[in-house]
Amino acid sequence: MDINRIMNDDLAYAILAIVSEIPEGKVLTYGQIAKALGREKNARLVGTVMSHASYYGNYPCHRVVNHQGRTAPGFDRQKELLEREGVTFKENDCVDLKKHRWDEIG
DNA sequence: AGACTGACGATCC
DNA sequence: GGGATCGCCAGTC
Numbered sequence: 814m815d816i817n818r819i820m821n822d823d824l825a826y827a828i829l830a831i832v833s834e835i836p837e838g839k840v841l842t843y844g845q846i847a848k849a850l851g852r853e854k855n856a857r858l859v860g861t862v863m864s865h866a867s868y869y870g871n872y873p874c875h876r877v878v879n880h881q882g883r884t885a886p887g888f889d890r891q892k893e894l895l896e897r898e899g900v901t902f903k904e905n906d907c908v909d910l911k912k913h914r915w916d917e918i919g
Numbered sequence: 920a921g922a923c924t925g926a927c928g929a930t931c932c
Numbered sequence: 933g934g935g936a937t938c939g940c941c942a943g944t945c
Contacts, residue, residue, distance in 0.1 A: 818945065843927055853941050858925040861943080864926050877926080881934090885926035905934090 820830045824850075829869055831918065835876040838899045838914035840908050842880045844884075848892045876915075882908035 831846050832853070843856040843863075859877075863885070866874045876893040878884055884891040884906065892902060901909050 824942095833932085837945070844929095847927085852941095854928085855942080857925060858927090858942060860926040862926095866926095879926075880928060883926095888926070891926095 820862065820865075824858065825865075825869055828859055828862050829866060829872050832863075832872050832874055832877060833865075835873055835915055838913065840876045840878050840882075840895065840900060840910070840913050841915050841918070842878060842910075844880055845914075845916075845918060846877065875892070878910075879910050880910075882910045884908070 827850055828846055831849055832841070835841055843859040844853070846859045847853055847856040850859075860879075863874050863877055866872050875888070875891040878891075882903070884895075892906065895908065896902065900913050903909055
């Protein structure tokens, strides 16, 4: 990606590498990914990269939610995609992280 | 250089 | 447990 490069490519690919390893029916939080990268305080950067993930290819970015289990704005299909994988939501449209959070990183 | 922004997270009500 | 607030940090203007 040339001018499409929004931010540091290495960071983006490191993030996407993790995202691509999330198994079906599981979700990760931005913070978990940031921590796995040794950048625990950079969760927002993870989110920024995700928002431009399409620049880098097709990744299961729908399996990434925030620490509340809330889905991403401007990505309404996310809930539908997750439900299709068997992920359950609570009444408040939050993923049930108790059951679906993937904690086998690294 | 400095202020503003955001697919976030921890804390504090 | 959910909303309000503050802290973070790279990118953008």
